Amino acid sequence: MRLRHTAALVGVTAATLMATSACGADGARTAAKAVDNADKIMAALARATDRTENVGSAEVRMTTEMPATGPVSMDGTYSWGHGFAFDVEMDTKAVRMQQVHAAAKTRMVFVNGAYYYEVDPQPSGPLKGKHWMKIDASAVFGDKGAQAFQGTSGAGSPAASMKALKYANNVDDLGKETVDGQSTTHYRAVVDKAHMGKFKDAYGDQNNVFGSMTGGSDSITMDIWVGAKDLPVRMKQRFGTAVVTMDFEKFGATAAIKAPPAAQTGDVTEQLKKSAAQQQQG
Template sequence: MKLKHTAVWAGFTAATLLAASACSAETTKKAAEAADDAQGLIKAALTRATDRTQNLGSADVRMTTDLGNGAGPVTMDGTYSWGHGFAFDVDMDTKAANMGQLHAAPKTRTIFVDGAYYYDVDPQPSGPLKGKEWMKIDASAILGEKGAQALDGSTGAGSPVASMRGLKYANNVDDLGKETVDGQRTHHYKAVIDRAHMGKFKEVYGNQDNPFGAMTGGADSITMEVWVNDKDLPVRLTEELGKVTVTMDFEKFGATAAVKAPPAAQTGDLTDVVKAQKQQQG
């Protein structure tokens, strides 16, 4: 209880003030305990959703990334897998992804598996892509060593379930009530992760010298919103990292096709070319 108007309290006896102080302290304590209980209930619900998502291992997802640079969002639609390491097989908008010089079709199939990106391109008349249908670039050439390591291993880092796991770092969570999303009844939650609570996120997002940091401007916080259905599964998940907004809509969990790399004979490797270009750019 804050003493905003001192004059009002001037005539009160010491006993009255002590009683008021005791009441205020008790009320504050109960309010804090209630808030802690509410936060605990929300985090328990988010933990159930995370565990359920983790166990199913894959999903069909429509992911939209807006870099906040006025160029418009990039949409990737397809399978994401995290059961045995992070992988995806998706179609993305060719123009929005700046792939028009290498691929004439409106959609470009993109695969990530075993630490490398593969882009379905038109065979080129010369160079590393001469007569090739796929362009390969190792993740380290695009994300740097730390970024590539973040995607490596069997934990599913970088996948939708990794975003769900990031909720455990949240220092502030809110229950925004019930909403209908994509025809499903859901519960809407919001979580904010500040720099002090980012955990491993700091290694990826906290430095402007890496690609993630450059895109987000070295974000000081991550705001996440998730809509969870009555099966304890996310229907939609959004992340705001600085100027970047990522939205994931989940269509189906589990029972998705395995993600495989294209045949080596049909693939041209541009990893060294991309690394050399980055070195030249400083």
């Protein structure tokens, strides 16, 4: 099982809504300039941010693309009412998990800073008799990078990402576009490494699994299409060689996301860290 590639895919998926919540102390000056130059844009994004924060969850469709892996599609629920979490299904072959899961689709849960994959019970090793494989975020982003995503503040949620738009180097209104049959306004923002704050340890470090798969990231470009109800219809983020696109199908009224029972879970975090270290040394 290629744990290193599997974890990198998970990391890219999580990063889609964590990336632009990475802003440092200098952001306030940039925000003030943006408001001076583009009051209408910032007002529109502020309305969309408030609406998104209030709904607290959404059903989504997502596609992650990297040169080393190709596109991976996922469908499921994202929640940010009480901390960031998601529960999605994806193609088993696309994430190279056929060795541990025979079904065509694999369920993945992210909650409390860890990723859980649905697997078939194995005859030996850490997954012996287990139905879930656990990977701590530190195995994907490194110990310092993972600390950026800890806590229950909702960091990494769509609302947090949209709040961070005001700290971007520049935000542009690209005009009206139809997305998923809806009339939207397309906005684009760029956040450079200087404004990523503590998140630069996750995205800019080529020595962690995520960074080595994406080439590290000196900036993050975010596109957002806002619909008539002041809610995002689509988000797209680019960092390094990774591109993640998320379409919002329905907001609110989703089930709570919980971690699988500990007795049914096998933790492969340390094995993954050792594997990554060996590859870097080689």
